Amino acid sequence: MKSDENATATVDRADVAGLNATRQLVTFALGAEEYGIDIAGVQEINRMVQITHVPRAAAYMEGVINLRGQLIPVIDLRTRFGMPRIEPTRMSRIIVIEALGKRIGMIVDSVSEVVHIPLANIEPTPDVITVSHAEFLGGVGKLDQRLIILLNVESILNTEEL
Amino acid sequence: MADDLFDRSEFVSYFRDETGELLDRMDSDLLILEENISGGAIDSELVNALFRSLHTIKGSAGMLDFTNIQRVAHRLENAIDLLRSNKIVLDEELLGHVFSGRDLLGVLIERAVGGNLESIPEIETYLSGLEAFISAKTATGAPGSASDATAEPGQLEEMMVDDAAVAAFEAEVARLLAEQTGVPNFAAAILTAEASVASAGSEQVEVHVNDIIPPPNGSAVDTLVNDVIVDAPPPASAAAANSPKTALTPMVPKAPINSTIRVDxxxxxxxxxxxxxxxxxxxxxxxxxxxxxxxxxxxxxxxxxxxxxxxxxxxxxxxxxxxxxxxxxxxxxxPVGQVFERFPRTVRDLAKSTGKTMTLALSGVDTDLDKTIVDQIGEPLMHLVRNCADHGVETPEARALTNKPACATIRLNAYHEGNQVIIEVGDDGGGIDLEKIRARGIERGLIDANTTYPDSDILDLIFAPGFSTAQVVSAISGRGVGMDVVKRCVNDLKGILEVDTKLGKGTTFTIRLPLTLAIIRTLLVRVCDRLYAIPLDVVIESQRILATEMRTIGGSPVVTLRGQVVPLIRIGDMFGLPQSDPEDGYEMIVIVSHKGRRIGLVVDGFEGEQEIVIKPLSQIIGNTGCIAGATILGNGAIALILDIAALSTSVPRQEHTSHYAEASLVA
Structure with a gap:
């Protein structure tokens, strides 16, 4: 993680200084945890739509959706992270991310907001986290009282199993 | 002369595409000229076309500062101009020079496009050979040139400098024109310069400013030089007029620059x-x-x-x-013809180098194929054509012994079949000797000497890596091209390579390629309220049969249809979908055929035929072993396309004899 001394300034000043001082994240909920994903990797956020199940694909692979004529694979992020499945709710969203020329949709419990988080407030993922999905995490961001777990877009698109 | 006024990389990619087409055009023009050479009459249109092709290459190269290409093209252009003005006669030797000059240009263009502008020694070798040839030819007829033929080598140097200066000048004008019009169209930007070697021995460059070309966009280009006459002496060279070797191979892999497409x-x-x-x-x-x-x-x-x-x-x-x-x-x-058109030249060269006589018969050149496949099928086809010429076709003497016409025929054919494109490469040569292959296979430890294999298995050995057909099938050494490479290329294109051979009659290689992105006809079926598409070309029939007619063999469900046992796949079970009870005791079955083998797919209902656009599934999903792709239906819903080839491998192979039909009833 890039450390920038100036980033310790207030969020406002960091804004003025430009994006190199903060990261802009789309935050979303998965169970009781709050996750954040870099806004640059987010293509769009959709309500739940009809998902066509693809037989004999990985368990977390929910299927494919028709996004304006393009077929986008959709994964259930809960299953991917080894969390129990839930039935989709009114709040459920599909976040479509894109990196390395690949696109994928991720089902999340709900999408919260877009936040700016100073780089200085982002710490490496603590060693105590030994969960199955540690490889997707890009650190933990602190914003007031909140802990935002940063997801790495490229690693989600790039893992061997995917 | 280089500047940043135009997007260079874009121009380079235009240059590559344009020159590629021009070189192909030159090939076909030269081949026609060669064919009619004995007739004596020269088709002046062909000569003019050659001249124009070279001229455009020269101008385009000049715009991009590819001076080596410019130089070679210029000299060739001069030679063609001499031919055009009847100062030299068309003969085999001249054609040989032009052919190898065209190949040299091909090599230089590939190098230049790849960013390599260094000179290569072949240029000087080639140019001095060409000049020597021309001066020898013109020395006999043109007045005043006899002395030049014996001139000092220094004079040649001078001449080269002069050429380069003229070419640079032309290019500069061409560049200015392109700048003015803002159109990266080389053909339009190239001056219609006339370069001719006059019979007078003096070196001079006359520039006539006598015309104005109105630019396409109407912007002001006041005066344009559009006629350049180069008066240069016939070049002198001490080199003997020996024919240049065709050592340079034109088959250099294309540099991967943005792919463009020319659309009808x-x-x-x-x-x-x-x-x-x-x-x-x-x-x-x-x-x-x-x-x-x-x-x-x-x-x-x-x-x-x-x-x-x-x-x-x-x-x-x-x-x-x-x-x-x-x-x-x-x-x-x-059209696949875009790939085929390079092969007449290949076969001509192969005929020359092997000493055999052969012609190439093209058919189905209008068969349409996806652009990406057309771009990649050239290399495997080239290997197959070479293989036919090297190993398939016999010598004229051998052909005479077997009462075959002395001139062998290599066939290239393409056609559509279902949702596949079939490309055939065949010859009427000696065929593949299976006994020799078998012996070689045993020698290499690929097969067991004491086992009897079907002929098709033996034939498949030629696709084994490192299995040299050259050592087995013919005495002529190959070009180090393994058939395994061809097979791999075809596999990469999701195609199938098959070979059919008859000893003494010939060999045919068949490449079956998918029509990616094609619209295909499918049968839509319903399984547990989900829709799946089955390509119609594999569907034999659909049947409604009583559930009680279904049996099992070793636990696998089968049904007997007209005395034939057909293995069944319950799509719902295979896909882990909830079981649905058959209505009124009837099951819906779609009988499909893959490689001649019939399989019945048990579904819940038929939803009719529909034309669909195949959309590939993202690689992220991985290999499911049962889905070939997907499509979006009229209502926006997605239907998955069943992969019949993959599904058929999941069914155990059974002997289709009728006594199995007596097996136990389904519980």
């Missing part, structure tokens, strides 16, 4: 027409919407005829979008 103008016009209709349609719908709103405000009854108008417009819209989709698909398709 007619297809673009169709697209444009459709878009035009779409615009009219849009206006109509907007108008109806407006009227509808007002009508509803007044009286809802007034809206009824408008609703009908809207429905009509919607169906028009549906038709236009369908046609639009189809047209865009077609725009991606290019």
């Amino acid at each position: 103008l007619e297809r673009l016009d169709t697209l444009l027409d459709l878009v035009g209709e779409l615009v009219i349609n849009r206006t109509q719908i907007a108008g109806i919407a407006h009227s509808l709103q007002r009508a509803i405000e007044r009286d809802a009854k007034d809206a009824i005829p408008l609703a009908k108008d809207l429905a009509t417009s919607a169906s028009t819209l549906a038709r236009i979008t369908n046609e639009l989709q189809e047209s865009v698909m077609k725009a991606r398709m290019v």
Whole structure:
């Protein structure tokens, strides 16, 4: 993680200084945890739509959706992270991310907001986290009282199993 | 001369495409000239076409500062001009020079496009050979040139400098023109310069400014030099007029620059027409919407005829979008002839180098194929054609012994079959000797000496890595091309390579390629309220049979149809879908065929035939072993396309004898 001394300034000043001082994240909920994903990797956020199940694909692979004529694979992020499945709710969203020329949709419990988080407030993922999905995490961001777990877009698109 | 006024990389990629086409054109022109060489009469149109091709290459190279290409093209152009003005005669030797010059240009262009502008020694070797040849030829006829033929080598150097200066000048003008017009069209930007070698021995360059070319966009280009006459002496060279060797191979892999496509103008016009209709349609719908709103405000009854108008417009819209989709698909398709047209030259060269006589017969050149496949099929085809020429075709003497015509025929054929494109490469040569292959296979430890293998298995050995056909089939050494490479290339294109051979009659290689992006006809089936598409070309029939007619063999369900046992796959079970009970005791079965083997797919219902656009599934999903792709239906829903080839491998192979039909009833 890039450390920038100036980033310790207030969020406002960091804004003025430009994006190199903060990261802009789309935050979303998965169970009781709050996750954040870099806004640059987010293509769009959709309500739940009809998902066509693809037989004999990985368990977390929910299927494919028709996004304006393009077929986008959709994964259930809960299953991917080894969390129990839930039935989709009114709040459920599909976040479509894109990196390395690949696109994928991720089902999340709900999408919260877009936040700016100073780089200085982002710490490496603590060693105590030994969960199955540690490889997707890009650190933990602190914003007031909140802990935002940063997801790495490229690693989600790039893992061997995917 | 280099500057940043135009996007260089874009120009380089134009240059590559344009010169590629011109070199192909030169090949075919030269081949026709060569064919008719004995007749004596020269088709002046062909000579002019050659001249124009070279001229364009020269000018384009000049714009990009590819001076080596410019130089070679210029010299060749001079030679063709001498031919054009009847100062030299067309003979085999001259054609040989032009052929190898064309190949040299091909090599230089590939190098230049790849960013390598260094000179290579072949240039000087080639140019001095060409000059020597020309001066020897012209020395006999033209007055005043006899002395030049014996001139000092220094004079040649001078001449080269002069050439380069002229070419640079032309290029500068061409560049200015391109700048003015802003159009990266080389052909238009190239000066219509006439370079001719006069019989006078003096070196001079005359520039005539005598015409104005109005630029396409109307911007002011006041005066343009459009006629350059180069008066240069016949070059002298001490080198002997020996024929240059065709050592340079034209088959250099293309540098991966942005892929472009040339689309038939007619297809673009169709697209444009459709878009035009779409615009009219849009206006109509907007108008109806407006009227509808007002009508509803007044009286809802007034809206009824408008609703009908809207429905009509919607169906028009549906038709236009369908046609639009189809047209865009077609725009991606290019005729396979684009690949085939390089082979007449290959076969000519192979005939020369092997001392055999052979011709190439092309058919099905109009067969459309996806652009990406056309780009990649060239290399495997080249290997196959070489293989036919090297190993398939016999020597004229051997052919005479077997009462075959002395001239062998290599065939290249393409056609559509179902949703596949078939390309055949065949020869009427000696065929593949299976005994020799078998012996070699045993020697290499690939097969067991004591086992009897079917012929097809033996034949498959030629595709084993490192299995040299050269050592087995013929005494002529190969070019180090393994058939395994061809097989791999075809596999990469998701195609199938097959070989069929008859000893003494010939060999045919068949490449089956998918029509990616094609619209295919499918049978839609329903399983547990989900729709799946089965390509119609594999469907034999659909049947409604009593559930009690289904049996099992070793636990696998089968059904007997007209005395033949057909293994069944329950799609619902295989896909882990909830079981649905058959209505009135009947099961719906689609009988499909893969490689001659029949399989029955048990589904819940048939939903009719539909044309669909294949969309590949993202690689992220991985290999499911049962789904070939997907499509989006009219209502926006997704239907998965069943992969019949993959599904058939999941069924155990059974002997199709009728006594199995007596097996136990399904519980």
